[in-house]
Amino acid sequence: MTERKVRVALLFGGRSGEHAISAATAAGVLKAIDRDRYDVVPVGITREGRWVVASDDPALWELRSDRLPEVTAAAGSEVVLATSADGPQLQVLEAGAVPEVLGQVDVVFPVLHGPFGEDGTVQGLLELADVRYVGSGVLASAVGMDKHYMKLVFAAHGLPVGPYVVVSPRDWSQRREDVLTRVKALQPPLFVKPARAGSSLGVTRVDDLADLERAVEDAQVHDPKVLIEEGVEGREIECAVLGGHGDAAPRASVVGEIVVQTEGEFYDFEAKYIEDDTARLDIPADVPDAVSERVRELAVLAFEAVGAEGIARVDTFVQADGTVVLNEINTMPGFTPISMYPKLWEASGVPYPELIDELIQLALERRTGLR
Known part of the structure; x- marks a missing residue:
């Protein structure tokens, strides 16, 4: 009897600003993973948070200079991760039909970047489903x-660590002058960045404090909490x-x-x-x-x-x-x-x-x- 391959659910896309980078990472994994050892099930997460059956074609998820890859609801049928007596399962949902079991999941590879993926949220979901997954747990991820x-x-x-100032939403709306006073203790150049984002999204180098307020507001597009770091x-x-x-x-x-x-x-x-x-x-x-x-x-x-x-x-x-x-x-x-x-x-x-x-x-x- 042939031993079943390890089934890997490759989870990518997601709700963060790093959606396209996650898709590009999935493309790399789909190309390189050993198909003789692993049965790969690509599962994309749309920007709205829907899980869908995704294409196994890496070319669809690669970064190009003229196009960023995007997981959409049209990519495939909706998927849920469910528990069963045999272990965690992926189930496909079709309107008016009994959920179809896509297969038992042995391990999830969540190549998700940024909030709602890399920050402990998905890790907590996987812990609740009792399924093993690649990478850090809830606390370390957060x-x-x-x-x-x-x-x-x-x-x-x-x-x-280098000197920095944290700016909460209330700090910025109610105590802005206090924030600006604290920032004056930092030596320029300053780097203003979202506290919980990656891929350098929303990051601005500030050489003149006159540009600080605009930089903070640009960072707040990605995260209401902002970090201002002294350039090392x-x-x-x-x-x-x-x-x-x-x-x-x-x-x-x-x-x-x-x-x-x-x-x-x-x-x-x-x-x-x-x-x-x-x-x-x-x-x-x-x-x-x-x-x-x-x-x-x-x-x-x-x-x-x-x-x-x-x-x-x-x-x-x-x-x-x-x-x-x-x-x-x-x-x-x-x-x-x-x-x-x-x-x-x-x-x-x-x-x-x-x-x-x-x-x-x-x-x-x-x-x-x-x-």
């Missing part, structure tokens, strides 16, 4: 998504972290550097995913061994500080004197074949298809619930 609480957790663990003078050095099997420690990749090639610019959404000449990725980064080891050490410490599991990318700034400052942790980093996370592991001896397999195996090993 902390990793919210840059305010992320920095609080890092600081509580004695990890180095240094090189942007990143490290990919992969969970350990059993009780083994997390593993750190070689380090890489984002080199912005256009003076005065920063690594924004277009530079990351659309333009191909604004920035380059240097892997491994040309830094002294001591700096590389410090970045790798801090990456693992940051991973453990938030309680991350499976996958994360940790971003740092390396200053001229070799001091390393943590910028942030991404618990579901960009995972297209050209993204920093897979490229760092490829340079560390783990090619993309093998990395996908490793993440799924880590998820299958881990139980749901308290751990």
